[in-house]
Amino acid sequence: MRRLRGAGMDWRVTRLVLGLLPGLLWTAAGAVPVLEGRTLRYEDGSRLVWQRNYPAALGELSGPLEVGDVTYLGVGPKVYAYTAQGRVLGRADLPGPVTSLDASGGVVRVTTGGDGYAERFTLSGDAAGLSVQERVVFPPDPAVTQWLLRAAQAVPEEGVQAAASEDPTNPFLLLRLAGQRREAGDSYAALSTVRRALGTSLPFPAWVQLAARLDTAGYPAAADLALDRARRDAAGRGLDPDVPVSRAALSAYGNPSAYLGTLLAQNRLARAAAWIGYLRELHPRFEGGPALYARYAGILEAQGRAGEAEEWRQFSRSLRTGTLYNLGAGGLDTVRDAARFLALALLLSLGAALIVLMVRAWQAQGQATVPLGGRFLSWLRRPLARSRQISVAYASLSERFLLTLLLAGLVVSLGGWQWANLAGAALRSPALNIGTYGGGWAGAGLGDLNLRPGPDSALLTGLASQLDGDDSLARQIYTAALPDACALNNLGAISQARGDEAQAREQYRAALSARPDLRAPAFNLGLNPGTPDTSFQRTYRPGQPRLCYPDQRSLTRAVTGDLSVTLRQALLNPAQVLNPMPGRSARLGWALLGTALLCALMALSMLLPRTALTPAQARAPLVRGLALLLPGSGLMNSPWGGMLLLAWSAVLSALAPWSGLVTFPALPLLASGALQSALVGVLAAIYILNTIILLTAEVRHYRQQRWRAHADH
Structure with missing residues (x-):
């Protein structure tokens, strides 16, 4: 009887379970997250468990993706993880807007989009929250880096x-x-x-x-x-x-x-x-660091803290090491303005020399071109014969040589100006100025720079791969850059990460031997150099080897090469000098090409025989007056005349900022009142010296004439 009663009860329980099973299955299947517009709902059948609304200002939504009892949703550059009860489990901060979420491989993978590139990351969650397994490099994009702040400010x-209860992860x-x-x-x-x-x-x-x-x-x-x-x-x-x-x-x-x-x-x-x-x-x-350091030091000094002020000034000066000519971060601007100053001085010298030569040859040239059709029409009628009567044909060999040297100097100065512009624009590339290397955004920018092949470029790309965790690719790149000392040090860091301490120390020693000024291998060998970078490594990355980063000189070689590259392009590939790119001026390119052509023609003119001038033509009153007005232009047959001409043009160029017509912002010394006053004195001395030399030459010429006259009698 008891057995029958128990069997009846078991049958009733079984019938109850079988009757409820479809409903239980439907309820389990219905407990899913649903995204409607900008509202995420978690519904258990017909019952709403929880929901979240996301304003349009937060960016595009991706998902939702449910893995187990965790719901993932991409919101702009963030991924939020929610429990089945609607509690925020964690937040992953990513470098770009989330475009997709995927869990097909057994792990949660998120894809972020960028301008022409995409990155994939792996998410891992635990009781502590949500984290990204790979390295995340944030681009300097406020839409990404200021997202949490904007999300908080959007709440009334x-x-x-x-809102703080719904998202306790937003501080x-x-x-x-x-x-x-x-x-x-x-x-x-x-x-x-x-x-x-x-x-x-x-x-x-x-x-x-x-x-x-x-x-x-x-x-x-x-x-x-x-x-x-x-x-x-x-x-x-x-x-x-x-x-x-x-x-x-x-x-x-x-x-x-x-x-x-x-x-x-x-x-x-x-x-x-x-x-x-x-x-x-x-x-x-x-x-802008040097200016801010100087401002802080000035405030400290005004408060009587001169020792601290000097320490900050010394720190600012120490940052110049490794920059172009150790001039600091603005060294390229200094080089650019120095090239502009030199170009102006050489233009003044060339202008003065050519004016004197043209005036001196004017009368003889007019007489010689009459049979050819005149001074100007002869260029159309008989151009080859007219080219024999150009003004420099009446100049001596030493005068033509001086003009060639001045034109060659102008080519170099214009090339230096163009090179400084190109290098400055390339070094200001955002990919090189975010505090680190690597990441999808910086990698895409680095690819747009068209780096020149060589150890310096290999160091950049190798560092990006090594920082992103791809040691095998980094090792391959560094090996191709050997025997570069920085590459050797970074190879040692890879060896140390593999546990090969002996090989790592050997590579550190080789790097330090090749370049004793490198701090990274010295740090890795335990020498403990007291510099900001090694102190940072010791404090915030303890136990990790110090990587070697390129300095400004290395970066300059990687992005543009040295000055010889720009000059070689102007001579061997003129079309490339005119190709548009950041920092390249078409007018400056045309000036560089034109000056190079004139320099070549002037060098060729030295092969032409000199056309003689009569003493009266060579010593015309106007020529002698110009020789007084333009110091050195009347003495171009002598090396001292060329030096006097260059000194005069250099002083006039240095006085140009006084007029306000030409400025050299990176050469502030030229704008100082004391220097301007001194330059006026130097200019006066140049004129006095030029006058004395010309008077001496006139006296000598007068005596020679008297001696010849006495000899004739």
């Missing part, structure tokens, strides 16, 4: 508390909430909310933005902690003090230099010290 004041929402609680008089709750904001996981640009707002809100200790976390996150992403940072990149990364300027203007030196310390450690070579 009355919705801050709800800017929490900071706004802390401000509300502080205004309400609950300082303890405000401080607790600030601590929660500091407990979030952020990329370094967001940490810098948060630090500035914490500083403004009156939480200096929290701001210092945020800056420290920014340094550590940046170090983990491969940013390095040896790589320059442009003003645009620094602005996208939180704009610490602008905030530092605000603090200095407010004379808040205690807080300014923390921010300039951040820049000194992570971005010492930021654009």
Whole structure:
């Protein structure tokens, strides 16, 4: 009887389960995330479990993707992971807008899009949150680096508390909430909310933005902690003090230099010290750094802290090492203005010399071209015969040689001007000024630079691969660049990462032997050089080998080559000199080609025999007057005449900024009042010396005439 009763009960349970099974299966199948427009809904059958709305300002949405009980959604350059209950499990910060989410390979893969390139990343989630397995390099794009701040600012004041509850991973929402609680008089709750904001996981640009707002809100200790976390996150992403940072990149990364300027203007030196310390450690070579360092040193000196001021000036000077001629970050501008100055001086010299030669040959040339049809028509009727009567045909061999030298100098100066423009434009490329190398955005920009083959270019591309984690490709590139010392050091870092300490030390020694000035192999060998880059390595990347980064001279060789490359292009491939590219001026290119042609013709003219002039033609009153007015132009047969002509033209060029017609911004010394006064004195001395020499020549000529007259009698 008991057995029958039990069997009946088992049958009833079975029937109940079988009756409910279709409903249970339908409910499980219906518990899925659904994206409708810009609203993500998580529905359990007909029941709405939770939902999130995403304003259009946050960017495009991708997904959703459900893996297990976790829902992934791409929102602009972020991927959020939600639990089945709607709680934010974590957030992944990516370098571009998310275009797709995929879990077909057993792991969550996310694709981000860029301008002509795409990147793929692997996401991993745990109780601590969501992380990206690969290295993420952020482009200097405010739409990416300031996304969290913009998302928080888009929330109306009355919705801050709800938004902070929905997304506790956004510290800017929490900071706004802390401000509300502080205004309400609950300082303890405000401080607790600030601590929660500091407990979030952020990329370094967001940490810098948060630090500035914490500083403004009156939480200096929290701001210092945020800056420290920014340094550590940046170090983990491969940013390095040896790589320059442009003003645009620094602005996208939180704009610490602008905030530092605000603090200095407010004379808040205690807080300014923390921010300039951040820049000194992570971005010492930021654009505009020397001026900001000088400003900070001046403020310190005005407060009687001369020792600290001098230490900052010395630090700023130390950053010139490795730059072009050790002139600093603006060395190319100095070279450009020096080339412009030299070109102006040579043009003045050439103009003065040619004017004197034309005036001296004018009368004889007119008489000689009458049978050919006249001074100007003869060029159309008998051009070959007319070319024999050009003004330089009446000049001596030494005068033509001087003109050839002046034209050759003008070719070099114009080439230097063009080279400085090209190199400066290439070095300002965003791909070379984001504080690191590698990543999809920088890789695409590096490919557009058309790097010149050689060890310097190989070092750049090898570094990008090594920082991105592709050691095998980096080893291949470095091996092709041997025996470059930087490549040797970085090969040693790869060997050390593989556990081959003996080979690593051998490669470090070889690198230091080839270039004793390199700090990276010295650091790796334990010599501990006291420089900003090695201090940064020791503090924020302990136990890791120091990589060797290209200095400005190496980068210049990689992007444009040296001056000889520009001059060789002008001589062997003139069309390439006129090809449009950043930094290249068509007018300057035409001037370079025209001057090179004139230089070649002038050199050829030295083969022509000289056409004689009568003494009266050679010593016409106008010629003698011009010789007084244009120092050195009447003495071109003598080397001293050429030197006097160049000195006169150089002084006039240096006085040009006084007139305001021509300026040399990178040569501020030329604009100083003391130098201008001294140059006026030098110009007067040149005229006096020229007059004395000409008078001496006139006296000598007069005596020779008298001696000949006496000899004839």
